[in-house]
Amino acid sequence: MYLSQKKIDERLMELKEEIPMKMYNDLNRELSKVKITEEALENILKDVLRRYRYAKVEPGEAVGILAAQSMGEPSTQMTMRTFHYAGVAELNVTLGLPRIIEIVDARKQPSTPSMTIYLEEDYRNNPEMAKKVASTIGNLYVSDLLESDELDYLGSKVILYLDEYELDKNEVEVDEIVSKVKSGIKGIDVESDGKSVVLSLTKGKNTSRKELKKILTKAKIIYIRGVKGVTRVVMRKEGDEHVIYTEGSNLKDLLKIDGVDITRTKTNDILEVHRVLGIEAARNAIINEIQDTLNEQGLIVDIRHLMLISDIMTVDGDVKAIGRHGVSGEKASVLARAAFEITVDHLLDAGVKGEYDELEGIVENVIVGRPVKLGTGMVEVVMRRELEESKEAI
């Protein structure tokens, strides 16, 4: 008698609370492939559960130290250099140990901020459309569209000759340039004949050469469009979809652009992820960034360790660095802080504030010379009930 799918589902539902999601999904998937009897199902579940119970962490396990060591030990084998991103030769991305340190330090700005932009369905397979998105992201300045420029000292004018090829390529209208220049520089009139843009001063004609030059340089750096902060855009075909990589990161503005798949697009600036998408996203960003960096170096570290590192950095709802300015600096125990770094200041402060050290942590207990409350040291009293009762009886 084979069980019906419904029966199997019911039986699995009972276990859903007890077992991890992945295991539940695996069971669902694998069981849907085969026909089984009730006895076989029970046997399967028994085996699966036995394995799971065996694999559970034991109370008292020093998972923190385990995680720290698991990440620290392989980091000695990492390279120091900034390498080209695997595959994308066009972009420089910090990798290896410096990148890991950067993540763990929760730096305000990564040394090479960059975004990986995935596109929505209509765009991702169409190179034309993808290119369009890429060009709206890439920064375009007036100087990018010029063939040459000229200073007319007599007429107190600055003349910008436009490069039609560039205009075409970037799909920029002359009017757009005119209006951008107008709003960008005060006190000038802007005219255009379609091939050039003429900037003339409104107030009098007694302007100096210096001033004209200043206007020219100002005009050149007026930015026409693009996402601020992005300095370089590279498009690449990955599998059958087009992906855009950028140098420079600005997630907030990027997500407003049409065609960008906001569910998959990512940046390597973790604090920006926190600002734009929130703390849970930042937590995942830390895990992913560390894992990608480690994998790139061919090192395997189980994700559970990275989760814990990421979790301790983000528990307070705010991305904290690993080190004296973050997690370690905010410990409850004076002795733990003093034993780590800036010893004297912590002791002096503790004096004024009248801090009380509960001696719960690891270093504190090592300092006062008693067993550490981890693993087998966590057990405080073991008492057998019967024994206690029998004593009373006597």
Place this chain on the structure above:
Amino acid sequence: MRILPKKIDGIKFGLMSPEYIRKFSVLKIITAETYDEDGYPIEGGLMDKRLGVVDPGLRCGTCNSRVGECPGHFGRIELARPVIHVGYAKRIYKVLKSVCRSCGRIKLPDERIGRYRQEIKTARKIGKNIDSIIEDLFKEAKTPKKCPHCGGEIFEIKFEKPATYLEDGQRLSPADVRERLERINDTDSVVMGFDLDVARPEWMILTVLPVPPVTARPSITLESGERSEDDLTHKLVDIIRINQRLEENIEAGAPQLIIEDLWELLQYHVTTYFNNEVAGVPPARHRSGRPLKTLAQRLKGKEGRFRSNLSGKRVNFSARTVISPDPSISINEVGVPEVIARELTVPEVVTPLNINHMKEIIIEGPYNYPGSNYVERPDGNRISLARVKNLDELLEKVKPGWKVHRHLMNGDVVLFNRQPSLHRMSIMAHEIRVLPYKTFRLNLCVCPPYNADFDGDEMNLHAIQGQEARAEARVLMRVQEQILSPRFGGPIIGGIHDHISGAYLFTMNDTKFTKSQAFQLVYSSGIRKSLPDPLIDENETEYYSGKQLFSLVIPEGLNLSYKAKICRKCDKCLEEDCKYDAYVVIRNGKLLKGVMDEKSFGAFSGELLDRIVKDYSTDDARIFLDSVTKLVINAISRRGFSTGIDDEDLPEEAKERIEEILRNAYKNVRKLIRAFNDNLLEHLPGRSLEETLEMRIMQVLSEARDKTGAIANEYLEKEEKKRRRENSARIMAISGARGSLLNLTQMTACVGQQAVRGERIKRGYAGRTLPHFKVGDIGAEAKGFVKSSYKSGLSPIEFFFHNMGGREGLVDTGVRTSQSGYMQRRLVNALQDLKVEYDNTVRDTRGVIVEFKHGEDGADTSRTDWGNIVDVGKIVRRYADQRGKK
């Protein structure tokens, strides 16, 4: 010493009030003299007997106990004028700026102060840090120009490092400052972060200086009989001297100027007494010119009290010596030299059952092995057997309940450690085996977790002293329990070097053994199993294949198949029919197909070993490793395995082809440069032309190197077949024993491009790397391409470039170790308090839940299969297979 039956519950920090200092000090120090002419401490001096004693034979003047018993007692110096405590100078400044000069209140309206008070109260309640709140208060309170309480005018206060305050250009003396701080009322103090139980603002200014007991600053007697005082004593002498002079001058009514100068000097000495590294203060120096180590320096940094004496402690019962390999001992064992075994002891309680044995051990004494060094009476007194005169008398007295500190003996559990201890497998428990000679011996399989080799490495050994600890170490820390790494859930202990190449040669299809060879091999490897039936070859002679013999060490019933390291990653895998014998098939514990190599039982990647630990037991894994290594080492020793320079020989034909490829590459580089000069080079997106050129050249050259490598490998393989002799270097590379094909390429064909900072070499002279080239030459040779092989030898120019690349590598390693070391210290420090609680949550010491389930599924990585808890598919298939598929 008796141990007090007290337990530390917690430690409260606080400031010492002047009254407190006076009350708990045992005397007032009045003279700067330390000893009189006869060498006796002067009464009222810094070495007064009432402060405790450090010289043997003397008794403490306060508690009348001897050296070692008396913890020492504090004294005090009454300062003639108050002095600022440097450590609090900044805090004093903040407080001064926030309070009114006339009424002493915080310059904020009452309701603001109340608000801050409330905030602090709630923050305290939920255990949050109050620092930021107090910072905010200081920031807000420093701005008002008028006091909202008394309407008094406020002048700007300036702070000059290290301890001078100026109000409106006028100097505030520490006495003035103290007076102001005294005026601050209790509620305001609390709002500014002071815990009134232990700290008042004015206590940050010293009027009485506590003098630490002599035990905290012991003087040492040099061989010449001269006394050398501790740095703290020197500093205290300075303070007392100046203090006395200041006092005399004040009494004598000296001019204000002189008094102020002396006061300043007193401030300097007290400042450097606390911290001799304050910015802007010249450090106080010893007569020899060495800066003194005062209080802050004693605590601070890596060599300070905290990190080097409190967080890390020196221990007894430890030994250290050079390590060397011994493939004949188990992975669980460690070979210990007898000298060390005689020195390290283990306490053993005498019981009625072992009393005779214990007595024998006592008789052997400290000089014979196995003997004992001490006997401990039930009251804890130890009797050294080296000094016992009447042994019989002692033996009479030994009763059950006594302890014998006996020498280490075979089977004792010890901890074995190699620094740097980067992960928990850096300290493992071994069973000792006493061996001759003077090095620690270890099985080669435990080299990877310790990251040890035998080029002079030393390791530490700790003898465990208690039964509890011994049991714990044995169950949790024994080598066989650590085979699976908690980092990724795979084996970290496994065969290396000759184990791998040996196994590879041993399990190759054409490895055959005669019956007697097989018997000898198997027996000498300690395998006690009956051999299977021999095979018969084309000449009708019986033989054993390597695979058959290898199967003897595989546990029964094991089924496994995987791709070996030598797999060539063909487009279509033929699996069992692999013509390179790279697809391993093990059925019911018999190796049927495939060779054993790194993927079988190598550290970090051994699939077979992985299966044995996970599906069988750690005992089986230990037995497997012990016997497999012995078998394989025996086999390879009998066969012989060596590599020499002729392993890198290539036939002329190969050399010509390599030459050809390099010529072509050079030509292509030149072509690229010409294209660049003629502006014909196509941009890579987002790169300048120069960058594009560099990238293209690098690409061409690295492709060329790879091609030469492929050719070299091809010919090496051909030669092997032609001469019917294996190329040892190639075997090591492909089986994963040592080296890689890249190493081989560099030795035989072409070393390739040398790089500094990931770029071709560009530094040197203006526009060129060496004067041998023309300015602006960016061809292959001019920028560090080494076309020679290591065997053919490098040209001087190539050698120079190679050296540049090599130096970068060395610098890189140096920087990396220090950087990653510091990162790991920070990581460990941040995470060390996290543990799994009984409710399976991960929490820190505050009880804050960091994770509800460790790693979201509550699993322990070292009990998972490369991160997966269970292979559901496998289990389902096991039970459902017979029933058919849907």
